[in-house]
Each structure stands twice: as C-alpha cells, then as structure tokens.
Amino acid sequence: MAQAAPDQQAEDPAKKLKDAQCARKWIAELTLSEKAQQKWLTRARKIVQRYKQDNRADTDQRRFAMLWSNTQTIQPAVYARPPQPVVSRRFGDADPVARAASEILERAIAYSIDCQDLDGRLRQCSLDYVLVARGQTWERYVPTHGPMVTPEIELQVVTSGDGDEDEGESTDDDQPERLYTDENGTTYDPEQVKFREDGSAYAEGEPYEPVVYEESVTDYVNWEDFGHSVARTWDEVDYVWRRVYLNRSQLIERFGEDLGKRIPLDWGVRNAKGDAKTVDDAELSKKAAVYEIWCKSEEKVYWISKSFSEAPLDVRDDPLELDGFFPCPRPLLGTTGNDSTIPVPDFALYQDQAQEIDKLTARIAHLQDALKVRGFYAGDQKNNLNNLLNSDSNMLIPVPDWVSLKEDGGIRGKIDWFPIDLVVSALQALINQRAQLINDVYQITGIADILRGMNDPRATATAEALKGQWGTLRIRDRQLEMMRFARDILRIKGQVIAEKFDPDTLKQMTGVQLPTNADKQQAQLTIQQGAMQYQQAVMQAQATGQPPPPQPEIPDALQQVLRSPSWEDVTALLRNNALRQFRIDIETDSTVEPNEQQEKAQFVEFIGALGQMVQQWGPAVEAQPALAPVAAAVVKAGVRKFRAGRELEDVIDTAIDQIAQSAAQPKPQGPQQPPVDQTKIAVAQIEASTAQMQDQGETQRAQMQAQLKQQELGLKAQETQAKLYALPYDPQPQVAV
Known part of the structure; x- marks a missing residue:
C-alpha cells in the first residue's frame, strides 16, 4: 500500500474517527430496523415453512393444506401477466415532441421488461405479497463499458511576439513563439502536442471507457432482505435498505482488493429456525452480508457490513437522482394500520380456524382407519x-x-x-364440522366459490357471471395494489432510461426514425434554394414575356422532416425532469388476465366513433370550407381519447391537415377547368378506411357472438351433465376433501 503524504497522514486520525462513527451509527440503525420487524419475520418464517411443509415429519398427523390452496387460488387472481407500459401525453393535446418522446420511452421500457424478465420478478413479489404480506424490487442502472479510448483534441497554432521587438539590434534567434490552443482557448505545452502526417496538431485527452450498452435492471428483493426506518406510514420513511450476500471475490471486485480482503464473511446457510450458520469452514460456503442503505434526508447511499465497524464500505451521492430518491417503489403491503408499516400476513387472521381444521382432519383420518369389520x-x-x-x-x-x-x-x-354405524355417524359429523370451518375461512379471506372453480349446476350462466363479479370485490383491492406496484416500477425504470441512457442507445433500442437538427436545417435550406430558383425562373419568364412556370411542390419527405421533432428536442424533453412530468405520463395496463371481449368491444367503439365523426363533419367541410380547421381539431381530439387511436394518429393527422389545406385554398374563377377537389378525395379516403374498419368490427362482433353462444351451449351441457351425475347420489351437498 502506498504511503500517504504528510498532509494526508495528519488528516487520517480525524477521518478514521469520523468514518468509524458513521459505520457504528448505521449499524445501530440497522439493528433497530431489524428489531422492529423481528416479530413479523418470525411469524413469516413459520408461515413459509407451513406453506412448503418443511417442518412436517413423516410421523406427523394428517393436515388440511388450506394455506397452500388459498395461496394458489389468490396469487393467479392478483397477478396473471406482465405489465405493458402505456406512455402518453398527459393532456392529450397536439404536442409532437411529447408524442415522439412518449413513443420512444414506451418502446424502451417495453424492451427492458422483455429482456430483464420483469414477469418473473413480479411473480416472486406476488407470492411474497399473498404469503407474508410484503413484496419488493430494486432498480439499478448498469452501463457496459467498452475498451479504453484516448480522445484526440484538435489544436490550433497561433504565434506571439509579432510587432513586439525591442528597440535596437535584432538577432536571428528572435522568432515568434508558437502557441497551441483548443477550441476553448486552453493553451497546451509544446511537449503535449503531437502531429499527424498531414501536419495537423492534436493533444491526447484523458483516457476513458465509453459506454457501449446500458440497462435498467430490476432486482427481486427477498422479504427477509428488505427493511426501512421505523415509521407509521411510508411517507415518513427516511431510509430503505436491502441486504445482499457477496463472496470474497465479489467483495474484492466491488470494494477493491485491500478492503475486500478485510471484510468478515459473516453469513452462512440458514437452518430451519432461520438462524444463520455455516455448513463447514470452507471459504466458498461463506459470504458477507452487505447492507445497501439509501438515506433520503442525507441524499447519500451507504454500503455497510455489521461485522466491519471501522468505516462504511462505500459512500456515494445520489446516483440515480430519482423523484422519490429511493430506487424501489412503495412495497406491496398486506394488512396494515395507520400506526405501523409492518404488515400482518393473511394466514395469521385465520390460523385458528386452520388449526381446528387440521385437528378435525386428523380425527377424520383416525375414524377412517377404524372403519373395519370387527x-x-x-x-x-x-x-x-x-x-x-x-x-x-x-x-x-x-x-x-x-x-x-x-x-x-x-x-x-x-x-x-362392532357397532360400525356409530363410527360412521361420528365421521359424518366431523366432516360436516370441518366443512363449516372451511366455509368460515372462505368468508374470512373473501375467496368466492367461483374463484375456486366451483359452480352450482342449477345456476345459469348469467347468475354465475354476476356471482363472479361480486366474488372479486374482496380481491379487487389486491389487484389494484399489484397494478400500482407495477406502475411505480415502470415509472422508476422510465426515469432511469430518460435521464441516464445515451440518445444513441435509445435510437438503437427503439428504432424510432427522427431527424436531427442538422437534417432539419438541410431540409429548410433545400426548400429555400428551390424557392429562389423558382423566383429566378419567374423573373426570366416575365423578362421574355412567357407565362410563369408552375410552382413546384415541396416533396413529402422534406415536409415530413420539417414536421417531425428532432432527436435533440426529444432528448431535451426526456432529460428535463420537470418538463417530462408535466407533459408525459407513465401508466400500465392491467396485470390481471385480460378480457379479450372487452378489448374487442373497445376497438369496435373506436371505429364507430371515428366513422360517425367523419360522416358528420365531411359534408359540413365540403359545404363550408371555413369549418375545416374546426373539424380537424374535433376529429384529432376525439381520436386521442382512444388507446387504439394512438397508432393511427399520424395517418389521421396527415389526412385532416390535407383536408384543411385543400379547403383553405381559393377556388379558381372564370372559365378555367376547376381542379380536382382534394377535400372530397381526402374525405372519401377516410370514409373508405372507416367503412373497412367498420366491416372488420362487424366481423369481430359476429365472432364474439358466436363464441358467447358456444360458451352458453357448453355451460348448458355442463349443467345437464351435472344434474344427471347428481341423480344416483345423496342430494345433500358434498364437501371436497
């Protein structure tokens, strides 16, 4: 290790003392945070063991798998598919820059979701949410650096000493001094200057590793490895932490060779009680528990080891600069009060009934064993x-x-x-009593029979659908909480992408084609040159007495370049946190199983609304061209209200603009042959497109009606089969065991 300078050596004792105080402070805070949730952790470990049947021996009495059944029923109802980002303009007005930025950000988030397996992380969180009442993720910005690059700084040569000769005789050694400066006016020493073969001068800048790829990674955080400051509500939380486990090589890579070798390996495999222990003394079986702490009040991030109190392992300023500072959303929390953020697992609310069910199941098993001829x-x-x-x-x-x-x-x-009929009577009484307790659990948890895949064969399809709607009211809050959690993850991911990703990365990731400012300037220059050439041609024609040539039309490609926002405009909007929030909103669609019929109905509704607007405003624009701008504004505003209209917005805007321009042009007078009415053509094109879309909608509607009819027939067949199946048996309701 290199020896420190004298000044640094004088500061070392004070700095070491300050670092030690900081480390001990955070170790005390972590101990307090873990103590606050220790009761919940103990209960959660027991619940997970019961869910997985880890604490059950072969000689134990029989149990009723109520916890596993309820978990497997609720989890798919809470989360069924990965979220899809919905990034749009906040107010839906005509804002081309915000529209392009929304499309770019939505594509980037969608790509990140696919390649980072966000679905797997959310499934793990949903299981923790249903089982132990808490789930959490953690967002990281991970740049991938390429090989070291040394930049070349272009230099300009200037001379000094001209006109500054002293009076008297001059010598041959009096030559002007040559200075080398960059574009900012910084002067470089001649020893730093290098020359190329063509004689140009340059200097080498500081070497750096360029970023060749960027990722916004979402990590799953186990329910045991997350915590926060003691608080009553989430708004009062000052710091959050997560615990990661690193082996010796990972410690050296992360914190350097000197510090990485000094950090104790204080974590090993946990036993059935949740206590940490090591399997053996092998180095590979041990790891260090490292706490990553994000403190909002200090706007700093600390890395702490509870077994290393000399100093924090690392301290950094806010690396992500997020709105809420924390790199994680508000966690998925089950039952909580306004006095604590420590949740209560659902199983704790019906564990008494579950234990009674287990006792009855064991007695039923013993009586079944007694059903023998004696x-x-x-x-x-x-x-x-x-x-x-x-x-x-x-x-x-x-x-x-x-x-x-x-x-x-x-x-x-x-x-x-032996009076076996007495055993049968007792067995039937126990089965009925257990069925009542199971029904009590369903009443407590709010799991309707329709969610468990059970139905009454005597009920109609309409009654079953109505019961399914009411049966999901208790679980609707959990679905909304899961949707909120997924939305918050996407918002954090979107902010990381918007503020950290390089524009070149976004271009390659999204494939959006936008011009640059240089492209727009070139297009404007081309149009100006064409206008000047036309003016010269008009002047020549007037000088020779010939009719003026027709004015050339601006190519559609150039018009598209001028209408489109530039990459610089979009990047400036994405980089500006305040403007981005004012003009762009990040949401997500439902994370539950989609209703295909509802999506088709919404698309059919959009087609009908568009066709109605065109049919109403088309004749009005044709009769009164002055209404064209009003009609264009109304149609555009109506299209933006539909999610399905986002993909067609550019096409519709172009068509509406053509209609407005055609209607605004003055009509020719005199015996000249009137030109083709572009307004009628544009209206006819939109009406044709609308008619085609309406035909598609009618086809989809017919398919939907056929599917509904087939489902009704299937339900009636099941109902008939269930009635026939129930005839030879006892009409009393049976309880599935």
Missing part, C-alpha cells in the same frame, strides 16, 4: 367362522353340530359385530 364370536365355532370370513369365493362349510348351532340362533347368535 366383532366377537363364540370360541366353539372358531374354525367354521374363520373359514367363512377368510374365503375369497362362494363356499359351503359343513357343521357337525348343526342342530345345536341352529338352536343357539345360527350365525347371528354366535357373532356380535
């Missing part, structure tokens, strides 16, 4: 009765003293059977 018989008929009871087929047994057997009442007089 009885007492006379000893003098032992051989005859054994032959009779042990026979596998029909047989006759000769009895020597038949007369005495008959006088004693026959077989009935020699055998007294």
Whole structure:
C-alpha cells in the first residue's frame, strides 16, 4: 500500500474517527430496523415453512393444506401477466415532441421488461405479497463499458511576439513563439502536442471507457432482505435498505482488493429456525452480508457490513437522482394500520380456524382407519367362522353340530359385530364440522366459490357471471395494489432510461426514425434554394414575356422532416425532469388476465366513433370550407381519447391537415377547368378506411357472438351433465376433501 503524504497522514486520525462513527451509527440503525420487524419475520418464517411443509415429519398427523390452496387460488387472481407500459401525453393535446418522446420511452421500457424478465420478478413479489404480506424490487442502472479510448483534441497554432521587438539590434534567434490552443482557448505545452502526417496538431485527452450498452435492471428483493426506518406510514420513511450476500471475490471486485480482503464473511446457510450458520469452514460456503442503505434526508447511499465497524464500505451521492430518491417503489403491503408499516400476513387472521381444521382432519383420518369389520364370536365355532370370513369365493362349510348351532340362533347368535354405524355417524359429523370451518375461512379471506372453480349446476350462466363479479370485490383491492406496484416500477425504470441512457442507445433500442437538427436545417435550406430558383425562373419568364412556370411542390419527405421533432428536442424533453412530468405520463395496463371481449368491444367503439365523426363533419367541410380547421381539431381530439387511436394518429393527422389545406385554398374563377377537389378525395379516403374498419368490427362482433353462444351451449351441457351425475347420489351437498 502506498504511503500517504504528510498532509494526508495528519488528516487520517480525524477521518478514521469520523468514518468509524458513521459505520457504528448505521449499524445501530440497522439493528433497530431489524428489531422492529423481528416479530413479523418470525411469524413469516413459520408461515413459509407451513406453506412448503418443511417442518412436517413423516410421523406427523394428517393436515388440511388450506394455506397452500388459498395461496394458489389468490396469487393467479392478483397477478396473471406482465405489465405493458402505456406512455402518453398527459393532456392529450397536439404536442409532437411529447408524442415522439412518449413513443420512444414506451418502446424502451417495453424492451427492458422483455429482456430483464420483469414477469418473473413480479411473480416472486406476488407470492411474497399473498404469503407474508410484503413484496419488493430494486432498480439499478448498469452501463457496459467498452475498451479504453484516448480522445484526440484538435489544436490550433497561433504565434506571439509579432510587432513586439525591442528597440535596437535584432538577432536571428528572435522568432515568434508558437502557441497551441483548443477550441476553448486552453493553451497546451509544446511537449503535449503531437502531429499527424498531414501536419495537423492534436493533444491526447484523458483516457476513458465509453459506454457501449446500458440497462435498467430490476432486482427481486427477498422479504427477509428488505427493511426501512421505523415509521407509521411510508411517507415518513427516511431510509430503505436491502441486504445482499457477496463472496470474497465479489467483495474484492466491488470494494477493491485491500478492503475486500478485510471484510468478515459473516453469513452462512440458514437452518430451519432461520438462524444463520455455516455448513463447514470452507471459504466458498461463506459470504458477507452487505447492507445497501439509501438515506433520503442525507441524499447519500451507504454500503455497510455489521461485522466491519471501522468505516462504511462505500459512500456515494445520489446516483440515480430519482423523484422519490429511493430506487424501489412503495412495497406491496398486506394488512396494515395507520400506526405501523409492518404488515400482518393473511394466514395469521385465520390460523385458528386452520388449526381446528387440521385437528378435525386428523380425527377424520383416525375414524377412517377404524372403519373395519370387527366383532366377537363364540370360541366353539372358531374354525367354521374363520373359514367363512377368510374365503375369497362362494363356499359351503359343513357343521357337525348343526342342530345345536341352529338352536343357539345360527350365525347371528354366535357373532356380535362392532357397532360400525356409530363410527360412521361420528365421521359424518366431523366432516360436516370441518366443512363449516372451511366455509368460515372462505368468508374470512373473501375467496368466492367461483374463484375456486366451483359452480352450482342449477345456476345459469348469467347468475354465475354476476356471482363472479361480486366474488372479486374482496380481491379487487389486491389487484389494484399489484397494478400500482407495477406502475411505480415502470415509472422508476422510465426515469432511469430518460435521464441516464445515451440518445444513441435509445435510437438503437427503439428504432424510432427522427431527424436531427442538422437534417432539419438541410431540409429548410433545400426548400429555400428551390424557392429562389423558382423566383429566378419567374423573373426570366416575365423578362421574355412567357407565362410563369408552375410552382413546384415541396416533396413529402422534406415536409415530413420539417414536421417531425428532432432527436435533440426529444432528448431535451426526456432529460428535463420537470418538463417530462408535466407533459408525459407513465401508466400500465392491467396485470390481471385480460378480457379479450372487452378489448374487442373497445376497438369496435373506436371505429364507430371515428366513422360517425367523419360522416358528420365531411359534408359540413365540403359545404363550408371555413369549418375545416374546426373539424380537424374535433376529429384529432376525439381520436386521442382512444388507446387504439394512438397508432393511427399520424395517418389521421396527415389526412385532416390535407383536408384543411385543400379547403383553405381559393377556388379558381372564370372559365378555367376547376381542379380536382382534394377535400372530397381526402374525405372519401377516410370514409373508405372507416367503412373497412367498420366491416372488420362487424366481423369481430359476429365472432364474439358466436363464441358467447358456444360458451352458453357448453355451460348448458355442463349443467345437464351435472344434474344427471347428481341423480344416483345423496342430494345433500358434498364437501371436497
């Protein structure tokens, strides 16, 4: 290790003391935070063990898997598919820059979701949410650097000393001094200057590793490895932390060789009680528990090891500069009060009923074992009765003293059977009692029978659909909480992408084609040159007495370049946090299973609304061209209200603009042949497109009606089959075990 300078050595004691105080402070804060949630952690570990049946031995009594069944029923209802980003203009007005920025950001987030397997992370979080009432993720910005690059700084040569000669004789050594400066006016020492083969001068800048790829990574955080400051509500939380486990090589790579070798490896495999222990003394089986702490009040990030109190492992200023500072959203929380953010697992609210169900299940199992043919018989008929009871087929047994057997009442007089009917009655009573307890659990948890895949064969399809809607009211809050959690993740990811990603990365990632400012300037220059050439041609024609040439039309490609926002405009909007929030909104669609019929109905509604607007405003624009701008504004505003209209907005805007321009042009006077009315053509094109879309909508509607009819027939067939199946059996309701 290199020796420090004298000034640094003088500061070392004070700095070491300050670092040690900082480390001990955060170790105390972590201990306090872990103590606050220790009761919940202990309960959660027991619940997870029960869910996985880890704490059950082969000799244990039978149990009813109520926790596993409820978890497997609720989790798919809470989360069923990965979220899809919906980035749009906040107010839906005509804002080309915000529209392009929304499209770029939406594509970038969608790509990040696909390549980072956000679906797997959210499934893990949803399981934690349903099982232990808390789930969390963590966002990281991960740049990938390329090989080291040394930039070349272009230099300009200037001379000094001209006109500054002293009076008197001059010598041959008096030559002007040559200075080398860059574009900012910085002067470089001649020893730093290098020359190329063409004689140009340059200097080498500071070497750096260029960023060749960027990622916004979402990490799943286990429910045991997340915590925060003690607070009543999430708004009062001052710091959050997560715990990661690093081996020796990872410690050296992350914190340097000197510090990485000094950090104790204080974590090992946990036993069934949740206590940390090491399997053996092998170095590879041990890791260090490193806490990553984000403190909002200090706007700093600390890396702490509770076994290393000399100093924090690392301290950095706010690396992501997020709105809420924290790199994680508000966690998924189950039942909580306004006095604490520590949740209560759902199983804790019905564990008494679950334990009673387990006891009844064990008793039912014992009674089922007792359902055997047992009885007492006379000893003098032992051989005859054994032959009779042990026979596998029909047989006759000769009895020597038949007369005495008959006088004693026959077989009935020699055998007294165990009263098995009493066991059956007790068994039926236990089954009914357990069914009542199971129904109580469903009442507590709010799991309707329709969610469990059960239905009444006597109910109609409409009644079952209505019951399904009411049955999901209790679970609707959880679905909304899962949607909120996914939306917050996408917003954090979108902010990281908008503020950290290089424009070149966004171009390659999204594939959006936008011009640069240089492209727009070139297009404007081309149009100006064409206008000047046309003016010269008009002047020439007037000088020669010839009719003026027709004015050339501006190519569509140039018009598109001028209408489109530039990459610089879009990047400036994405980089400006305040403007981005004012003009762009990041949402997500539903994370539950989509309703295909509802999506089709929304698309059909959009087609009908568009066709109605065109049919109403088309004749009005044709009769009164002055109404064209009003019609264009109305149609554009109506299209922006529909999600399906976003993809067609550019095409519709172009068509509406053509209609407005055509209507605004003055009509020719005199006997000249009137030009083709572009307004009618544009209206006809839109009406044709609308008619085609309406035909598609009608086709989809017919398909939907056929599917609904087929489903109704299937439900009626199931109903009939269920009724026929129920005829030979006891009409009393049966409980599935």
